[in-house]
Amino acid sequence: MKVFDAHCDALLKLWRDSTLTFDDSDHLQVSYPALKAAGAKVQCFAVYVPEDVVGDGRFQAAIEMIDIFYEKIVKPYPDIKLIQTREDIQLLGEEEIGVMLTLEGCGPIANDLSRLRTLIQLGVRSIGLTWNFANDLADGVLEKRQAGLSNLGKEAVTLLNEEKIWTDVSHLTEASFWDVMELTEHVIASHSNAKKLCNHPRNLNDRQIRVLIEKDAVMGITFVPYFLNNRSPVRITEILKHIDYVASLGGVYNIGFGSDFDGISETVIGLDSYFGYDRLLNELLKHFSEEYVKGFCFDNFNKRINF
Template sequence: MFIADGHCDATLRQFEAETPSFTEGMTITESSLREGQVNMQLFALFAPVYDERADLFDAVLRQVDHFYNLIVSNDQIEFAPCTPLTETSKTRAILALEGADGLQDDWMKWRLIKRLGVESVGLTWNESNALAAGCMEEQGHRLTNKGREVVTFLRNEGMIVDGAHLHDDSYFEAASLSDSFFVSHANSRTIHNHPRNLTEEQLQVIKDKNSLVGMTFFPKFINGSEEATFADLLRHIDHIAGSIGSDYVGFGSDFDGIPQSVSGLESPRGILNLIDYMQKHYKEDDVRKFAGENYRRSITNTLNATQTATTVNDLSQLSKIKRNCQRRCVHPLRV
């Protein structure tokens, strides 16, 4: 079974550690990925916006350095940007950027992270920046002019826009301007009302884009407490799969970025236990989709879209999705 996890903060933990490692001291390690039989792991580069003293782009580059020196250099890891996902004994690493505060609209920096192998970009963390509104802002807004330029760059470069952490209005516009769009780690706002979770309209965008949302294992986003069970997590999966279909759900653990996790899911090793539990509640085909096949399909679609986005059919579909998303933007534009 192909197993994929759409989000972790391992490189941030390495950046913060006195002695960076990929073998100990973290949740995501070479052994935990191997024992959990994880075939694809997305590694997020995070600019520590909560640290006023930090040079944000320097922090991103240092995490890239750890990614190459500690993770990619490991025999367990395969790093082959912009190529199809295959099921092997190794873990395919995908590099992502979570929050663009360290880049803003500096095109040299954007070209550099593309050349370094970044395939997915989230425009914000929880707060707003010069590009977009973050999900924790009470008064949100659509993308700024700079934000639209960045999304256009990402589209032209065949990169994926990650809607996690975006305020609702920025989310809809980012989706409307993107060829490839997904949400790496979030759950259902209907099941638990938290700004980091997705509304029904946001979930419909995932279906419109033929993409997916990765279920995060953070109890605070599952039920609002510090503890959660497999059953609690499955309530989100049940709802989303029932609302938009089983083709649009995956995993987005947020390991190494969360202080608590679902009981039994404290590391990638626990994913096999989750799959065993899911097999008692879902058809085998759906379990395979949730575990990783939906990610494999989504990545394949991204590769195909990069090659064919200029065809008449693709442009027509993009225009339809854009109109649907624009109708959902309710706050006035701020730049």
């Protein structure tokens, strides 16, 4: 079973610790050995610059992470291929894995869209306008004022439409979310769950999920335990509950996965790294048809690639 995972933070770990390599499955939840063992077909790698990096150092950090992506993930492994277009996925050989760059928050570009264009030219194919707080483009879910997009944020969405790049609505305030929906032509939620089942600010309510379905977008169910259930321990069955709920709203063909591996310290029991995908797939096949499971794991995200 092929897997398309729309979000991980391995680049952040590799950036923070220069001694790590992509072979280090003891310290990375997404590693080369894990991807090979678990049937990965496309893995998205987020460029996320932490909030304690300030000023122009933020853009510099983003460039450094992109350099790590090419030097430590793409270059050393002949069977890992850069994904920049839908055709690149179609051309993947049976044993090859595609890797794609994404941006989790536009803080690094400050108020300069030329920097956003530069990141796109360097291979970024999905853009989250902000992380949990505010920047020059939008407010995130933990920003107190809960505002929407700025004029610059709206210009950014127009740019992404022109480039056929995904606008990622995970992390946005609800006001920002609806502003994006008025403008976007290519939208996903890379790693968010259903607020009805787990009332966390990062999760999406029914209206938001329904409009994603109406726009034929994909929602990446994420493995963050406290986005799945307010109680612990959290088991794989909780992931299935969120899948079943989104499907009940009419979104069975709009479900994917965005694990958030390497961005989490707590994990779902039995799913503490990419190696655990086999256990998840086995549980999925007990409850859903093979057609649906293939969709969740790969086809639903793959079919929405327009770049």
